Amino acid sequence: MSVATREPFPIPRGLAIALxxxxxxxxxxxxxxxxxxxxxxxxxxxxxxxxxAATGPALYIASAAVGHAPPLAAVVRAFGVALGAFGVALAxxxxxxxFIAVSSVSAGTTIAASSGAIAIAGYxxxxxxxxxxxxxxxxxDGVAALASSAVFLVWAGATVAIAGRLWWDLAVEVxx
Amino acid sequence: xxxAAIGVGYAVIGALVALAIAGFRRRLSWVDAVLIVGLWPLxxxxxxxxxxxxxxxxxxxxxLARAKASPLASVLPDAESARILGxxxxxxxxxxxxxxxxxxxxxxDPATAEQxxxxxxxxxxxxxxxxxxxxxxxxxxxxxxxxxxxxELDEVGELIAQLVAQAELVRLQPAxxxxxxxxxxxxxxxxxxxxxxxxxxxxxxxxxEAEYAAAAERSP
Amino acid sequence: xxxxxxxxxxxxxxxxxxLLRDRxxxxxxxxxxxxxxxxxxxxxxxxxxxMAIVGAALGSYRGGAxxxxxxxxxxxxxxxxxxxxxxxxxxxxAALGRPSRLxxxxxxxxxxxxxxxxxxxxxxxxxMVGRALxxxxxxxxxxxxxxxxxxxxxxxxxxxxxxxxxxxxxxRTAVAGLCVVFALVGGQLSWALRPYLVRPRTPEAPFLxxxxxxxxxxxxxxxxxxRGIYWRDEAPLRER
Numbered sequence: 001m002s003v004a005t006r007e008p009f010p011i012p013r014g015l016a017i018a019l020x021x022x023x024x025x026x027x028x029x030x031x032x033x034x035x036x037x038x039x040x041x042x043x044x045x046x047x048x049x050x051x052x053a054a055t056g057p058a059l060y061i062a063s064a065a066v067g068h069a070p071p072l073a074a075v076v077r078a079f080g081v082a083l084g085a086f087g088v089a090l091a092x093x094x095x096x097x098x099f100i101a102v103s104s105v106s107a108g109t110t111i112a113a114s115s116g117a118i119a120i121a122g123y124x125x126x127x128x129x130x131x132x133x134x135x136x137x138x139x140x141d142g143v144a145a146l147a148s149s150a151v152f153l154v155w156a157g158a159t160v161a162i163a164g165r166l167w168w169d170l171a172v173e174v175x176x
Numbered sequence: 177x178x179x180a181a182i183g184v185g186y187a188v189i190g191a192l193v194a195l196a197i198a199g200f201r202r203r204l205s206w207v208d209a210v211l212i213v214g215l216w217p218l219x220x221x222x223x224x225x226x227x228x229x230x231x232x233x234x235x236x237x238x239x240l241a242r243a244k245a246s247p248l249a250s251v252l253p254d255a256e257s258a259r260i261l262g263x264x265x266x267x268x269x270x271x272x273x274x275x276x277x278x279x280x281x282x283x284x285d286p287a288t289a290e291q292x293x294x295x296x297x298x299x300x301x302x303x304x305x306x307x308x309x310x311x312x313x314x315x316x317x318x319x320x321x322x323x324x325x326x327x328e329l330d331e332v333g334e335l336i337a338q339l340v341a342q343a344e345l346v347r348l349q350p351a352x353x354x355x356x357x358x359x360x361x362x363x364x365x366x367x368x369x370x371x372x373x374x375x376x377x378x379x380x381x382x383x384x385e386a387e388y389a390a391a392a393e394r395s396p
Numbered sequence: 397x398x399x400x401x402x403x404x405x406x407x408x409x410x411x412x413x414x415l416l417r418d419r420x421x422x423x424x425x426x427x428x429x430x431x432x433x434x435x436x437x438x439x440x441x442x443x444x445x446x447m448a449i450v451g452a453a454l455g456s457y458r459g460g461a462x463x464x465x466x467x468x469x470x471x472x473x474x475x476x477x478x479x480x481x482x483x484x485x486x487x488x489x490a491a492l493g494r495p496s497r498l499x500x501x502x503x504x505x506x507x508x509x510x511x512x513x514x515x516x517x518x519x520x521x522x523x524m525v526g527r528a529l530x531x532x533x534x535x536x537x538x539x540x541x542x543x544x545x546x547x548x549x550x551x552x553x554x555x556x557x558x559x560x561x562x563x564x565x566x567x568r569t570a571v572a573g574l575c576v577v578f579a580l581v582g583g584q585l586s587w588a589l590r591p592y593l594v595r596p597r598t599p600e601a602p603f604l605x606x607x608x609x610x611x612x613x614x615x616x617x618x619x620x621x622x623r624g625i626y627w628r629d630e631a632p633l634r635e636r
Contacts, residue, residue, distance in 0.1 A: 009490055011490070033177075085490075085491035085492070086491070088487055088490045088491045089487050089488055089490075089491035090487075091483075091487055092483045092484040092485075092486065092487020092488060093484060093487065093488075093577065095217060095480050095483070096480045096481055096484065096577050096580065096581045099182070099480050099581060099584065099585070100580060100581065100584050102177040102182055103177070103179065103182060103584055103585070103588050104584070120488075120573070121491070124488060124491040124492060124569075125491070127492065127569075128491060128492060128493070131492075131493065131565075179588055179589075179604065207437070211437065211440065214475075215440065215475060215478075215479045216479070217479045217480060217482070217483055218436070218440075218478065218479050218482055218483075218502050218506065219436065221483075221498045221499055221502060222432060222433055222436055222499045222502060222503075223433075270428065270429055273429060273497075274428060274429070283563060
């Protein structure tokens with residue numbers, strides 16, 4: 001059953017979106033504490049939301065091109081739910097990541113902890129996006145299903161690569 | 177950052193969280209306060225959840241306490257009865273939360289169950305389709321039960337609010353105290369009536385709802 | 397379905413007994429939301445007491461002040477790890493669409509850890525036997541790791557079974573995520589608060605070792621030591 005037929009989170013949706021906004025700030029704060037430089041706290045949410053905003057339309061266009069595109073409103077809602085999922089997941093991971101980062105001596109551990117939290121939350125957000133975009137009952141045409149899956153995977157890979165590279169450059173620059 | 181600094185930072189956050197919870201709930205035992213300071217990621221969500229779940233009972237207790245200080249005191253239930261009513265209200269709130277949680281599960285979706293029954297019937301699996309239809313019926317009963325709990329608790333909530341308002345009015349106009357007894361009797365009857373819902377729920381779970389319905393018709 | 401369970405509050409010892417004898421009933425109480433706060437308090441106390449006993453037993457391998465040091469540190473390790481990691485179960489599950497109550501999930505994790513702590517406390521006679529037989533340090537370490545592994549797996553099984561019953565989307569990922577986070581945080585916290593089991597010949601056992609790098613650095617160093625690449629000639633001897 002698609003999760004779209006009921007409330008997407010056990011918390012208010014607005015809170016989930018607020019967590020999505022605050023989460024990257026908190027992840028950037030982990031780097032900021034190590035580097036004694038507040039710029040990661042501003043850069044991290046810009047990276048997350050900026051990359052999603054820049055690449056999101058490409059997913060819709062490519063999905064429509066292969067003949068499997070949910071209505072635009074559904075796609076926008078799916079992105080909202082996925083961002084909420086990202087925020088909720090990051091809320092549960094930021095505390096362990098912060099502890100591991102501040103209790104370690106090496107800068108590498110700090111980068112690994114903050115990057116790991118963002119990466120896992122990002123993966124969960126992408127997984128939720130894939131679930132939300134899947135039509136109820138699945139796609140009957142096998143070729144269309146394969147094509148839409150391929151489109152999503154390529155899009156997800158590109159988005160992760162862009163955001164990952166920007167995050168990595170930020171982390172290495174401020175912490176090392 | 178040294179372990180000592182991390183520990184101090186953790187404790188400071190815990191202290192702030194404890195203050196926030198104390199401000200929200202207005203009362204915090206010292207055991208709870210120590211646990212919140214030491215284990216706030218675990219204990220703080222619990223404290224907020226307790227505030228949510230116990231709200232119905234807390235509202236009833238607070239309303240009765242306020243009415244006790246007014247000329248309505250003579251028509252209020254005694255302390256033991258009030259405690260029992262509070263426990264029943266808490267039980268009803270917990271059961272509603274249970275029903276919400278169970279009916280949110282994917283395998284308890286009536287549309288999915290209905291579709292499954294239709295598929296089985298179309299395939300000619302009549303026995304399996306009959307069982308699936310039974311499940312559809314049970315899910316419908318659970319949903320109806322949830323709506324009954326919800327409407328009863330909403331009704332009780334409104335009566336509690338009315339009792340609080342009435343207590344203030346009676347304080348200003350003591351002469352109308354005797355006519356407020358009907359409100360208190362209505363509130364008590366509603367909360368006691370939750371026992372019927374508990375019995376109906378038990379009947380659904382044991383499959384005796386037909387007997388329950390027959391017994392309900394026979395009773396005065 | 398929703399069984400009419402006895403929701404009457406149980407005393408603390410009754411709850412511990414329920415946890416040992418009938419974990420299904422304990423899980424049902426947690427799911428129902430009966431006395432979650434009381435369950436949480438009892439489980440926290442159980443973990444604190446049991447891990448103090450285990451810590452004292454481990455510390456007795458060297459003896460002296462190490463008994464008290466380990467008895468203080470081990471409860472902090474487990475409770476601290478739980479505090480930092482437990483919310484991950486709800487967070488990861490909620491992200492994937494699992495309907496959950498944070499308080500019930502936290503109580504579940506604490507009950508599972510309390511069960512593991514009780515099993516470890518039951519293993520303290522084995523630790524004392526190792527001490528009595530003067531088992532060498534490395535064998536004691538391996539035996540300790542084995543005991544902690546068994547207790548950990550028992551706790552994990554309890555969480556797995558409870559979450560699996562819901563059949564909610566993303567439950568496997570949520571439990572796996574909890575395990576990963578718990579292992580990383582627990583590893584780092586226990587590393588930061590070491591030592592617990594100390595060589596009897598150690599001249600002066602400190603309450604906490606100096607921070608010499610992260611757990612990752614230590615694991616790397618251990619691999620190098622196992623290949624015969626050491627950074628010092630020998631461990632220091634106790635003064636006679």
